[in-house]
Amino acid sequence: MDDEDQLVASAFSDDRGAVKRQLTKWSKPPMPKHIQEAKHRYAEEMTRLFRGSHSSSEVDFMFEGSTGFQENVWSVLEKIPYGRVTTYGLIAKVINSGPRAVGQAVGSNPCPLFIPCHRVVPSDMTVGNYSMMGKRPEDNGDVKRALLEREGIRFQGDKIPLAALWTPH
DNA sequence: TAGCAGATACCTT
Protein backbone atom coordinates (compact mmCIF):
# COMPACT_ATOMS: atom_id res chain seq x y z
CA MET A 1 0.00 0.00 0.00
CA ASP A 2 1.28 3.49 -0.63
CA ASP A 3 0.56 6.58 1.40
CA GLU A 4 -2.61 7.25 -0.47
CA ASP A 5 -4.02 3.84 0.28
CA GLN A 6 -3.48 2.56 -3.21
CA LEU A 7 -2.48 -1.04 -3.72
CA VAL A 8 1.07 -1.37 -5.02
CA ALA A 9 1.63 -5.10 -4.69
CA SER A 10 0.30 -8.22 -3.02
CA ALA A 11 1.71 -11.66 -2.40
CA PHE A 12 0.86 -14.96 -0.78
CA SER A 13 3.00 -18.05 -0.63
CA ASP A 14 4.31 -20.69 1.71
CA ASP A 15 7.73 -19.35 0.75
CA ARG A 16 8.40 -16.21 2.79
CA GLY A 17 11.33 -15.28 0.60
CA ALA A 18 9.12 -15.33 -2.44
CA VAL A 19 6.63 -13.03 -0.75
CA LYS A 20 9.34 -10.57 0.13
CA ARG A 21 10.82 -10.63 -3.34
CA GLN A 22 7.44 -10.03 -4.91
CA LEU A 23 6.66 -7.08 -2.65
CA THR A 24 10.05 -5.44 -2.96
CA LYS A 25 10.11 -5.84 -6.70
CA TRP A 26 7.02 -3.69 -7.16
CA SER A 27 7.64 -1.22 -4.33
CA LYS A 28 9.80 1.80 -4.58
CA PRO A 29 12.17 1.76 -1.61
CA PRO A 30 11.54 2.21 1.20
CA MET A 31 8.97 -0.52 1.20
CA PRO A 32 5.47 0.63 2.11
CA LYS A 33 4.80 0.22 5.79
CA HIS A 34 1.35 -1.21 5.88
CA ILE A 35 2.25 -4.72 4.92
CA GLN A 36 1.79 -6.15 8.38
CA GLU A 37 -1.55 -4.54 9.01
CA ALA A 38 -3.75 -7.59 8.79
CA LYS A 39 -6.81 -5.57 9.67
CA HIS A 40 -6.54 -3.34 6.67
CA ARG A 41 -9.48 -3.71 4.37
CA TYR A 42 -7.24 -4.93 1.57
CA ALA A 43 -5.81 -7.65 3.78
CA GLU A 44 -9.27 -8.84 4.65
CA GLU A 45 -10.29 -8.67 1.03
CA MET A 46 -7.27 -10.73 0.10
CA THR A 47 -8.28 -13.45 2.52
CA ARG A 48 -11.77 -13.52 1.08
CA LEU A 49 -10.42 -13.74 -2.45
CA PHE A 50 -8.11 -16.57 -1.48
CA ARG A 51 -11.06 -18.46 -0.11
CA GLY A 52 -12.91 -18.01 -3.37
CA SER A 53 -15.31 -15.15 -2.67
CA HIS A 54 -16.39 -12.62 -5.23
CA SER A 55 -14.46 -9.38 -4.98
CA SER A 56 -16.45 -7.16 -2.67
CA SER A 57 -14.93 -3.75 -3.26
CA GLU A 58 -13.18 -1.74 -5.89
CA VAL A 59 -9.42 -1.55 -5.55
CA ASP A 60 -7.24 1.44 -6.33
CA PHE A 61 -4.06 0.22 -7.98
CA MET A 62 -0.83 2.13 -8.25
CA PHE A 63 1.58 0.65 -10.74
CA GLU A 64 5.20 1.69 -10.53
CA GLY A 65 7.91 0.53 -12.83
CA SER A 66 5.62 -1.37 -15.14
CA THR A 67 5.41 -1.09 -18.90
CA GLY A 68 2.43 -0.07 -20.98
CA PHE A 69 2.20 -3.54 -22.39
CA GLN A 70 1.98 -5.11 -18.96
CA GLU A 71 -0.72 -2.75 -17.80
CA ASN A 72 -2.58 -3.45 -20.99
CA VAL A 73 -2.58 -7.17 -20.25
CA TRP A 74 -3.52 -6.66 -16.61
CA SER A 75 -6.48 -4.55 -17.63
CA VAL A 76 -7.79 -7.52 -19.59
CA LEU A 77 -7.34 -9.80 -16.58
CA GLU A 78 -9.55 -7.54 -14.50
CA LYS A 79 -12.40 -8.15 -16.92
CA ILE A 80 -12.42 -11.93 -16.63
CA PRO A 81 -15.66 -12.78 -14.84
CA TYR A 82 -15.65 -14.65 -11.56
CA GLY A 83 -15.68 -18.40 -12.08
CA ARG A 84 -14.59 -18.20 -15.71
CA VAL A 85 -11.24 -18.50 -17.44
CA THR A 86 -9.59 -17.28 -20.61
CA THR A 87 -6.40 -18.28 -22.40
CA TYR A 88 -3.06 -16.67 -23.11
CA GLY A 89 -3.72 -16.98 -26.82
CA LEU A 90 -7.12 -15.28 -26.72
CA ILE A 91 -5.68 -12.37 -24.77
CA ALA A 92 -2.87 -12.12 -27.28
CA LYS A 93 -5.39 -11.92 -30.07
CA VAL A 94 -7.36 -9.01 -28.66
CA ILE A 95 -4.31 -6.92 -27.94
CA ASN A 96 -2.47 -7.89 -31.14
CA SER A 97 0.41 -9.59 -29.45
CA GLY A 98 1.73 -13.11 -29.02
CA PRO A 99 0.80 -15.73 -26.44
CA ARG A 100 4.27 -16.08 -24.97
CA ALA A 101 4.60 -12.37 -24.44
CA VAL A 102 1.21 -12.40 -22.74
CA GLY A 103 2.48 -15.17 -20.52
CA GLN A 104 5.38 -13.01 -19.45
CA ALA A 105 3.10 -10.12 -18.58
CA VAL A 106 0.58 -12.30 -16.74
CA GLY A 107 3.42 -13.84 -14.78
CA SER A 108 4.61 -10.44 -13.68
CA ASN A 109 1.28 -9.52 -12.13
CA PRO A 110 2.10 -7.34 -9.09
CA CYS A 111 -1.23 -7.96 -7.35
CA PRO A 112 -2.21 -11.63 -7.48
CA LEU A 113 -5.77 -12.39 -6.34
CA PHE A 114 -6.80 -8.74 -6.81
CA ILE A 115 -5.81 -9.00 -10.44
CA PRO A 116 -7.05 -12.51 -11.17
CA CYS A 117 -4.16 -13.97 -13.13
CA HIS A 118 -5.19 -17.43 -11.91
CA ARG A 119 -8.04 -17.24 -14.41
CA VAL A 120 -5.67 -17.51 -17.37
CA VAL A 121 -4.98 -21.01 -18.66
CA PRO A 122 -3.34 -22.62 -21.70
CA SER A 123 -5.49 -23.23 -24.76
CA ASP A 124 -5.82 -26.95 -23.98
CA MET A 125 -7.80 -25.94 -20.87
CA THR A 126 -5.49 -27.61 -18.41
CA VAL A 127 -4.66 -25.63 -15.29
CA GLY A 128 -1.31 -24.45 -16.60
CA ASN A 129 1.27 -22.70 -14.50
CA TYR A 130 1.34 -20.36 -11.55
CA SER A 131 4.27 -18.99 -9.66
CA MET A 132 5.55 -16.29 -7.46
CA MET A 133 8.99 -14.80 -7.68
CA GLY A 134 11.24 -17.73 -8.12
CA LYS A 135 8.95 -20.56 -7.12
CA ARG A 136 8.93 -22.87 -10.08
CA PRO A 137 5.66 -22.31 -11.95
CA GLU A 138 4.85 -25.99 -12.18
CA ASP A 139 5.10 -26.36 -8.41
CA ASN A 140 2.19 -24.02 -7.88
CA GLY A 141 -0.33 -25.53 -10.26
CA ASP A 142 -2.24 -27.05 -7.37
CA VAL A 143 -2.66 -23.61 -5.81
CA LYS A 144 -4.07 -22.26 -9.04
CA ARG A 145 -6.38 -25.20 -9.43
CA ALA A 146 -7.66 -24.83 -5.88
CA LEU A 147 -8.41 -21.16 -6.46
CA LEU A 148 -10.43 -21.98 -9.55
CA GLU A 149 -12.30 -24.78 -7.84
CA ARG A 150 -13.26 -22.45 -5.00
CA GLU A 151 -14.75 -20.18 -7.65
CA GLY A 152 -16.98 -23.04 -8.66
CA ILE A 153 -15.10 -24.52 -11.58
CA ARG A 154 -15.44 -28.30 -11.65
CA PHE A 155 -12.52 -29.97 -13.38
CA GLN A 156 -13.17 -32.94 -15.64
CA GLY A 157 -10.02 -34.91 -15.02
CA ASP A 158 -7.29 -32.36 -15.49
CA LYS A 159 -9.31 -30.17 -17.82
CA ILE A 160 -11.60 -27.23 -17.37
CA PRO A 161 -14.98 -27.55 -19.09
CA LEU A 162 -15.30 -25.44 -22.21
CA ALA A 163 -18.37 -23.80 -20.73
CA ALA A 164 -16.10 -21.92 -18.33
CA LEU A 165 -14.17 -20.31 -21.16
CA TRP A 166 -14.64 -16.58 -21.50
CA THR A 167 -13.53 -14.70 -24.60
CA PRO A 168 -12.10 -11.24 -24.02
CA HIS A 169 -13.29 -8.40 -26.20
C1' DT B 1 -5.05 -38.47 -28.36
C1' DA B 2 -0.63 -37.56 -26.77
C1' DG B 3 4.03 -35.99 -27.52
C1' DC B 4 7.26 -33.15 -29.92
C1' DA B 5 9.30 -29.57 -32.53
C1' DG B 6 9.38 -24.97 -34.69
C1' DA B 7 7.94 -20.30 -34.72
C1' DT B 8 11.88 -16.62 -37.38
C1' DA B 9 6.89 -14.73 -32.50
C1' DC B 10 6.89 -10.83 -28.85
C1' DC B 11 8.49 -8.09 -24.88
C1' DT B 12 12.22 -6.42 -21.78
C1' DT B 13 16.62 -4.51 -20.51
Place this chain on the structure above:
DNA sequence: AAGGTATCTGCTA
Protein backbone atom coordinates in the same frame (compact mmCIF):
# COMPACT_ATOMS: atom_id res chain seq x y z
C1' DA C 1 21.00 -6.71 -29.91
C1' DA C 2 20.48 -10.49 -26.98
C1' DG C 3 17.95 -13.26 -23.95
C1' DG C 4 13.82 -14.92 -21.73
C1' DT C 5 9.17 -16.96 -22.05
C1' DA C 6 2.95 -19.07 -16.77
C1' DT C 7 2.31 -20.40 -25.52
C1' DC C 8 0.27 -22.16 -29.91
C1' DT C 9 -0.07 -24.99 -33.91
C1' DG C 10 0.57 -28.64 -36.80
C1' DC C 11 2.66 -32.84 -37.56
C1' DT C 12 3.61 -37.61 -36.16
C1' DA C 13 2.11 -42.15 -34.68
